[in-house]
Amino acid sequence: MLPFELQIGLRYTHAKRRNHFISFISIVSMAGIALGVMALIVVLSVMNGFQDELRARILGVASHLEISGPADRLSDWRDVIAQARRNKEVLAGAPYVNAQGMLANGDRVRGAIIRGVLPDLENQVADFGTHMKAGRLTDLKPGEFGIILGAELARALDVVPGDKVVLLTPQGNITPAGVMPRVKQFTVTGIFEAGMFEYDSGLALIQLQDAQKLLRLGDDVSGVRLKLDDLFRAPFVTRELARTMTGQYYLTDWTESHANFFRAVAIEKRMMFLILLLIVAVAAFNIVSTLVMAVTDKQSDIAILRTLGAKPSSIMSIFIVQGAFIGVFGTLLGVVSGVLLALNVETVVPMIERLFGMDLFPADVYYISKLPSKLVWSDVGIIAGVSLAISLLATLYPSWRASRINPAEALRYE
Structure with missing residues (x-):
């Protein structure tokens, strides 16, 4: 009732x-x-x-966590990856070289971020393989000076795979006429489209050893990119690595780099x-x-x-x-x-x-x-x-x- x-x-x-x-x-x-x-x-x-x-889309090109050294130079990157991999939540690591440059094709000139990568290791921390519209990431061979461009960047330069582009870097050569920018010709081997204008219009990939040679870094790199088992635990893993790793390193996770x-x-x-x-x-x-x-x-x-x-x-x-x-x-x-x-x-x-x-x-x-x-x-x-x-x-x-x-x-x- x-x-x-x-x-x-x-x-x-x-x-x-x-x-x-x-x-x-x-x-x-x-x-x-x-x-x-x-x-x-x-x-x-x-x-x-x-x-x-x-x-x-962002993390398909960026990384879950980045480790860099003082003045963006890291000489012991293999040891850094080995230390990071001791953490069970770190799945993979890859070195990278970052630099700014100007890409030119005839009278078309565009500024870009130049990233030197090791294709086999880069495929483990990013999803470039799924974003390639032409070519493959593994087409980047040391000494061949190949380059992979974002789709918008390639469209702005009016180039397709097989074309040549000229890369100018601010690290100059000292000549009697003064400091001249370093210039190197690259062959376009591929085009990617990540779906983010920031990357598609301003990122170019080259082979790590070519980047080291061009920038005269020796065996140094700019840093190491890590992929985590759970991307939402990136801040916790960052604090854990900062506590356990030996050496002076700067750690930044994706929640900080894309916080805004x-x-x-x-x-x-x-x-x-x-x-x-x-x-x-x-x-x-x-x-x-x-x-x-x-x-x-x-x-x-x-x-x-x-x-x-x-x-x-x-x-x-x-x-x-x-x-x-x-x-x-x-x-x-x-x-x-x-x-x-x-x-x-x-x-x-x-x-x-x-x-x-x-x-x-x-x-x-x-x-x-x-x-x-x-x-x-x-x-x-x-x-x-x-x-x-x-x-x-x-x-x-x-x-x-x-x-x-x-x-x-x-x-x-x-």
Whole structure:
């Protein structure tokens, strides 16, 4: 047997024939809460998908963790990799040489970051192999002075594999005419497209020994790049390596080198949550309106219940049940529809594109040509909990007002 407060509260969710307006507002409130919850789940899922996609693209070219020495010179890089690999969370390591230079092809000149790599080891810490549009990373052979360019950089220089480009580096040669920049001709052996304009337009790869020879580094390198088992544990691994490694090294993980970017994405996600939460808040105001009108409509019923011995707390519970039913049903409907839509975004978006004959994400404009979505159940739980809390808070004032009704005043004109 259900408590009478629950029975009466559920009955009050259906308005009498003489007042369908209250029932209409109840439906609008449910729909508003459902729409807000659904929008929150879908938008946060899409933002999680974008965040993961961007992180994968960035870390496909960058590294989880970098170790460098004083003045960006590291002579014992093999020992550094050996020390780092003693940590069980470090999967692989590769040396690199970083330098700035100017690439020229005829009258076309572009600045670029020149990175010297060992192809076999580089493939273990980065995903260049999956981003190659032409050629392979292993085409970089020592002494052959081959170069792999980002797609945008190759387009700006108007070169294709097999063409020649001239590299000018700021490390100059001293001549009777003064300090002259060092110049070397390279052959384009490949083109990669990582999907990040920063890398595609400003990064070029050459063989490590060619870079050492060009920059006169001997056997030194700029640093070592590491790949970790869990990229989210990079800060912890960084602190652990700083404590255990012997020597003076500088350690930087991806959360530091790209901190501003990912912090901006996180702030945007929070702001979208707060903005879309206003939809739920508006629906909650509708719940207040519904209950206030219901209290006015049911004054005589409340008075009769009070004269029959119902306590003020029981009257309050009746209207809390009525408002809670609207909030719970609306939240449940929003969660179900939001989860279904978030799990099928990649199917729904192409259907909308076909229906309206338009391309929402043209491949020639956006690097991410589809709408990614990643449903995080903890986000769903937080959204549902906040929605229920707002709905329950919206019931308190009207319910308290109902419990304060004086039976004698309510029945005076009955």
